[in-house]
Amino acid sequence: MPYQPNRTLEYRILELLKQSRTSTTPIALREILRVLSGKGRFLMVMLLALPFCQPIQLPGMSLPFGLAIAFMGMRIAFGKHIWLPNWIKTKTITRQTFRKIAISSLLLMRKIRHYVHPRMFWISTYPPMRIFNGLLICVMGLLLALPIPIPLTNLVAAWSIFLVSFGLFEDNGVLVVIGYLIALLAVIFFGMLALGLNYAFDRVNGIH
Numbered sequence: 001m002p003y004q005p006n007r008t009l010e011y012r013i014l015e016l017l018k019q020s021r022t023s024t025t026p027i028a029l030r031e032i033l034r035v036l037s038g039k040g041r042f043l044m045v046m047l048l049a050l051p052f053c054q055p056i057q058l059p060g061m062s063l064p065f066g067l068a069i070a071f072m073g074m075r076i077a078f079g080k081h082i083w084l085p086n087w088i089k090t091k092t093i094t095r096q097t098f099r100k101i102a103i104s105s106l107l108l109m110r111k112i113r114h115y116v117h118p119r120m121f122w123i124s125t126y127p128p129m130r131i132f133n134g135l136l137i138c139v140m141g142l143l144l145a146l147p148i149p150i151p152l153t154n155l156v157a158a159w160s161i162f163l164v165s166f167g168l169f170e171d172n173g174v175l176v177v178i179g180y181l182i183a184l185l186a187v188i189f190f191g192m193l194a195l196g197l198n199y200a201f202d203r204v205n206g207i208h
Contacts, residue, residue, distance in 0.1 A: 012039065013102050013106055014106070016031075016032065016098070016102060017099065017102050017103070017106075023095065024095055025095070026092035026093060026094050026095065027092060027093060027094075027095055027098050028090055028091065028092045029090070029091050029092075030090060039169055041072060041075065041076060041081065042076075042165045042166075042168045042169040043165075043169060044072065045069055045072050045073070045076075045137060045161060045165040046161075046162055046165045046166055046169065048065050048068055048069050048072075049065075049069060049144070049158045049159075049161040049162040049165065050158075050162060051065070051158075052065070052144060052154040052155065052157075052158035053155070053158045053159055053162050055155060062144055062145055062146075062147070062154050063145050063147055064145075065144065065145075066141045066142065066143070066144035066145025066146070066157075067141065067142075067145050068141070069137060069138075069140070069141030069144060069145075069161060070137075070138045070139075070141030070142045070145065071138075071141075072137065072141075073134050073135065073136070073137030073138030073139075073140075073141055074134065074135075074138050075134070076130070076133065076134035076137060077130070077131045077132075077133070077134025077135045077137075077138065078131075078134070079130065116166070116170045116172050116175065117170070117172065118170060118171040118172060119171075119172055119173060119174060120172070120173025120174060120176075120177070121171040121172075121173060122173065123167070123173035123176045123177070124167065124168045124171045124172075124173065124176065125171065133164060133168060133176065136160075136164060136179075136180070136183055137161055137164060137165065139183075140157045140160045140161045140164075140183055140186060141157075141161065143157040143186055143187075143190055144157040144158060144161065146190075148193070150193075153189075153190075153193070156182060156185055156186040156189055157183075157186045157190075159179075159182050160179045160180075160182040160183040160185075160186055161179075162179075163175050163176070163178050163179035163182065164176050164179030164180070164183070165179075167179060
């Protein structure tokens, strides 16, 4: 199946910009999500994972954010749109503010276009891969949600979620595959952590 260029984030931001020039009324989140045509769910996952992609601790935040990401991952796996309350979807921003944000986003997208242009797009468009990608995001969200009081334990899972979501947003299979590799590291890391904690508890309890 040939690739359709109107799937990219850059194209859709341009569409929103064109629409914003024909009206002076505030733009609602509902309208932005409509133009993103299902891609908005990946953007939301990216935004939820982004705070944990930095080497800083965010006490108490990983549980709600991780569970939200896991829920969205399940919705993505089964081809469902992300449900949002009506009061959120009707939130508006002025056209002028939106144009500033959109223009800044376009400048950034054009700078990184060489790295994030669509390629290996079957990874994001082939139905079985959609299920796999959604379940992967769900599992990484659950790992992110684990309340482990050890510094940087969220970092690996968060980067996997961010890269897979970003790759799906831009139909860039290379980014998705990099996300897979980081997810594998996350599973190995948490597996070793679980074995280490189990061994420590056994030693404390005197079981050898």
